[in-house]
Amino acid sequence: MGTTSSLFLFFEPPMLQKVNSKLTTLEQQRFGKDSPPIRVAIVGCGYSGVELAATISERLEDRGIIQAINVETTICPNAPPGNREAALRVLQSRKTQLFLGYFVSCIKEVSASEDSVGMTRIGEEMSIDAKIHQKKFILELQPAQRGLESQILEADVVLWTVGSKPVIPHLDPFDQSNTFPLNGRGQAETDETLRVRGHPRIFAIGDLAALRDSSGNLLPATAQVAFQQADFAGWNLWAAINDRPLLPFRFQKLGEMMTLGRNDAAISPSFIEGLTLDGPLGHAARKIAYLLRLPTDEHQIKVGISWLTKSVVDSVASLQSTMTKRSLDESEAFCCSSHCAKQIDESGHRIIFLL
Numbered sequence: 001m002g003t004t005s006s007l008f009l010f011f012e013p014p015m016l017q018k019v020n021s022k023l024t025t026l027e028q029q030r031f032g033k034d035s036p037p038i039r040v041a042i043v044g045c046g047y048s049g050v051e052l053a054a055t056i057s058e059r060l061e062d063r064g065i066i067q068a069i070n071v072e073t074t075i076c077p078n079a080p081p082g083n084r085e086a087a088l089r090v091l092q093s094r095k096t097q098l099f100l101g102y103f104v105s106c107i108k109e110v111s112a113s114e115d116s117v118g119m120t121r122i123g124e125e126m127s128i129d130a131k132i133h134q135k136k137f138i139l140e141l142q143p144a145q146r147g148l149e150s151q152i153l154e155a156d157v158v159l160w161t162v163g164s165k166p167v168i169p170h171l172d173p174f175d176q177s178n179t180f181p182l183n184g185r186g187q188a189e190t191d192e193t194l195r196v197r198g199h200p201r202i203f204a205i206g207d208l209a210a211l212r213d214s215s216g217n218l219l220p221a222t223a224q225v226a227f228q229q230a231d232f233a234g235w236n237l238w239a240a241i242n243d244r245p246l247l248p249f250r251f252q253k254l255g256e257m258m259t260l261g262r263n264d265a266a267i268s269p270s271f272i273e274g275l276t277l278d279g280p281l282g283h284a285a286r287k288i289a290y291l292l293r294l295p296t297d298e299h300q301i302k303v304g305i306s307w308l309t310k311s312v313v314d315s316v317a318s319l320q321s322t323m324t325k326r327s328l329d330e331s332e333a334f335c336c337s338s339h340c341a342k343q344i345d346e347s348g349h350r351i352i353f354l355l
């Protein structure tokens with residue numbers, strides 16, 4: 001996919017920079033009051049989709065329309081209820097349009113002049129040419145629930161956050177004994193010591209490993225799980241080499257956090273049942289928890305300094321913009337009281353006449 005693409009498969013950090021630069025371009029192109037809104041479609045309302053919807057709607061404010069689509073009838077179906085409710089409140093307050101109970105069956109790429117249409121069926125490879133800045137997307141939504149009707153949405157940018165597949169190497173395609181036991185999601189099945197089943201000398205952790213908890217539920221593909229597994233895998237590798245007993249991995253759920261904008265987050269720690277911190281308090285708690293969980297002192301210092309610098313820069317920028325706005329308002333008020341007349345035209349736009 002080229003760098004000018006507007007359809008983003010949202011799995012890697014560099015994608016954030018591409019989305020940011022695409023939004024910046026659109027913001028520059030649609031600066032005036034009469035410009036059409038920037039339409040962003042976000043497919044999938046898991047954590048990634050919801051965090052994106054909250055962050056982008058905060059950024060674009062009235063200049064954008066955020067449409068978030070989910071096949072389930074709720075957002076973040078596996079999240080703690082407190083996090084889900086906090087996220088719903090934020091999305092509603094930022095006027096994000098939620099299309100729940102729909103799946104996206106087709107995305108059409110339409111040129112601005114509408115003389116060429118490229119169609120991408122879901123599941124096929126998506127191809128986008130370099131003239132993308134003049135293009136928009138048409139999304140076809142099919143109901144996944146009874147009582148809903150199909151919908152057609154338009155978007156300048158599509159963020160696809162649905163599904164991810166681990167990359168597992170093929171050891172030797174001709175030797176069946178070397179194939180890994182994979183589950184439906186393409187993850188390698190492991191025993192509780194994190195050894196791949198049938199491969200006593202191979203360990204798997206993180207997103208590519210499939211391990212169930214004592215209730216039989218598959219552990220989620222999160223950094224929290226990967227991080228905890230790393231210690232066990234390290235120990236068990238040493239134990240396997242030295243003929244010592246291997247330790248069974250037990251996941252300790254610490255809670256869940258989500259970002260909902262610059263100063264907004266939700267955090268539900270698992271050690272206090274039913275507690276959710278949200279808003280600025282959730283934001284501060286999330287930052288502290290995140291910092292404490294970074295693996296080394298060096299990481300903590302680097303990230304801490306970077307956050308501090310960013311918050312100082314943001315505060316100065318916000319102060320400057322408030323002062324600029326105030327001085328513009330004041331000069332306009334002065335101008336009008338002495339030499340100008342103001343009128344409201346028919347379309348509701350304010351006009352200033354210099355006399």
Ligand SMILES: Cc1cc2nc3c(=O)[nH]c(=O)nc-3n(C[C@H](O)[C@H](O)[C@H](O)COP(=O)(O)OP(=O)(O)OC[C@H]3O[C@@H](n4cnc5c(N)ncnc54)[C@H](O)[C@@H]3O)c2cc1C
Pocket residue numbers: 010011012048167169205206207208221222223224225226257
């Ligand atoms: C958008 C997004 C947001 C997320 N937010 C959260 C969150 O808030 N909290 C949370 O807990 N989890 C979150 N996750 C999930 C979390 O990122 C993963 O669960 C975690 O990174 C898994 O760690 P891992 O080591 O298994 O895989 P990865 O972090 O993907 O690391 C695998 C590494 O291996 C490298 N690699 C791949 N193939 C090869 C190869 N053949 N040779 C050498 N290197 C290779 C890759 O480049 C990569 O660096 C998020 C994921 C996404 C996509």
